[in-house]
Amino acid sequence: MTPWKDRVKYVKKIGVVFGQRSQLWWDIPAEDTFDLLKDIYEIPEEEYQTTKEDLINRLNLQDIINIPVRQLSLGQRMRCEIAASLLHNPKILFLDEPTIGLDAVSKQVVRDFIKKLNKEKKTTVILTSHDMADITSLAKRIILIGKGHVLYDGSLKKLQNKYETEKYVSIKTNDKLIIRKKGIKSKTKTKYGYDLVIDTKEITISELLNEISKRITIEDIEIDHEDIDSIIVKLYKDYKI
Numbered sequence: 758m759t760p761w762k763d764r765v766k767y768v769k770k771i772g773v774v775f776g777q778r779s780q781l782w783w784d785i786p787a788e789d790t791f792d793l794l795k796d797i798y799e800i801p802e803e804e805y806q807t808t809k810e811d812l813i814n815r816l817n818l819q820d821i822i823n824i825p826v827r828q829l830s831l832g833q834r835m836r837c838e839i840a841a842s843l844l845h846n847p848k849i850l851f852l853d854e855p856t857i858g859l860d861a862v863s864k865q866v867v868r869d870f871i872k873k874l875n876k877e878k879k880t881t882v883i884l885t886s887h888d889m890a891d892i893t894s895l896a897k898r899i900i901l902i903g904k905g906h907v908l909y910d911g912s913l914k915k916l917q918n919k920y921e922t923e924k925y926v927s928i929k930t931n932d933k934l935i936i937r938k939k940g941i942k943s944k945t946k947t948k949y950g951y952d953l954v955i956d957t958k959e960i961t962i963s964e965l966l967n968e969i970s971k972r973i974t975i976e977d978i979e980i981d982h983e984d985i986d987s988i989i990v991k992l993y994k995d996y997k998i
Contacts, residue, residue: 769798772842776854779826779834780841786823787837791844798845805844812840816870832863839870843880850874852884856891868894889985901989903998913985920988924962925981926953932973938965950976 758767773780781790795805813819816836821829829837835855842850852871856864872895874880886892892899893913901909901916909916923942928934930950940959945952955965962980969975 769845770848772845772847772850774835774838774842774850774852774855776835776852776857779838781826781834781837783827784825787818787826787829787841788822790826790841794841794844800845804846808844808846809840812843815873816840817866830863832859832866835859835863835867836870839867843874846878847880849881849883852882852886854886854888855884856886856888864890871895889989893985901992903993903996906996908992908996908998916992917982917985917988920991921983922956922958923983923987924955924957925983926955926962926965927951927979927981928953928969928973928975929977930973930975934969934973936968936972938968941965 760767781787782793791809794800795802800808813822816839818836818840821833821837826834826837839855855871856867859867868891871882871884875882882895884891884895896913898911899909899913899916900907927947928950934944934951936944938960940956942954942956943952953965955962966975966978
């Protein structure tokens with residue numbers, strides 16, 4: 758469809774949620790707004806009731822659906838916003854910063870629901886977010902934009918493989934570790950052993966562990982990846998953004 762020619766047809770196939778803007782009427786319960794949206798989207802009564810009940814159950818809205826929106830917490834309101842955007846069963850759901858300002862529990866509820874929606878109903882979800890936890894937990898494909906240009910379009914895994922060059926290794930040991938090896942960027946003594954930062958282009962984890970195990974007894978070990986924020990910063994630096 759051409760949006761400006763077929764506006765009524767195409768808006769019936771999309772849902773939109775803005776993290777900082779509400780489509781719910783402030784002084785009335787969310788369910789009253791749902792009833793209004795039913796008429797706007799011309800949803801048949803039986804279909805509306807079935808969809809509404811399904812969304813209420815999936816998003817745990819039973820106890821808040823009849824409370825005026827202004828009395829809801831941000832997390833509760835966001836769950837109602839998502840339900841409102843899906844009453845007409847859109848093919849595509851646009852989410853603009855849906856978890857901004859939410860507590861950890863509310864964020865997890867929203868993310869779990871989005872994953873189930875995509876998997877079970879095959880709804881396409883297009884998400885914009887500066888919260889990298891949203892991206893890593895939800896996105897199969899990411900598009901990175903800088904100054905109006907597409908810098909990257911592909912899987913998160915490929916992006917990590919290209920830009921993730923550091924790993925963080927924590928070793929628990931009572932022994933003294935003396936090691937000088939190309940690729941070890943730093944070594945810090947801790948209460949329980951040592952923390953190392955390594956460049957995986959210079960030395961692999963298996964090579965590092967092989968060298969360390971020759972020198973000390975390892976009681977325990979933890980290996981962390983470079984966080985996605987650091988990877989994004991590296992990409993932006995490459996493009997001088």
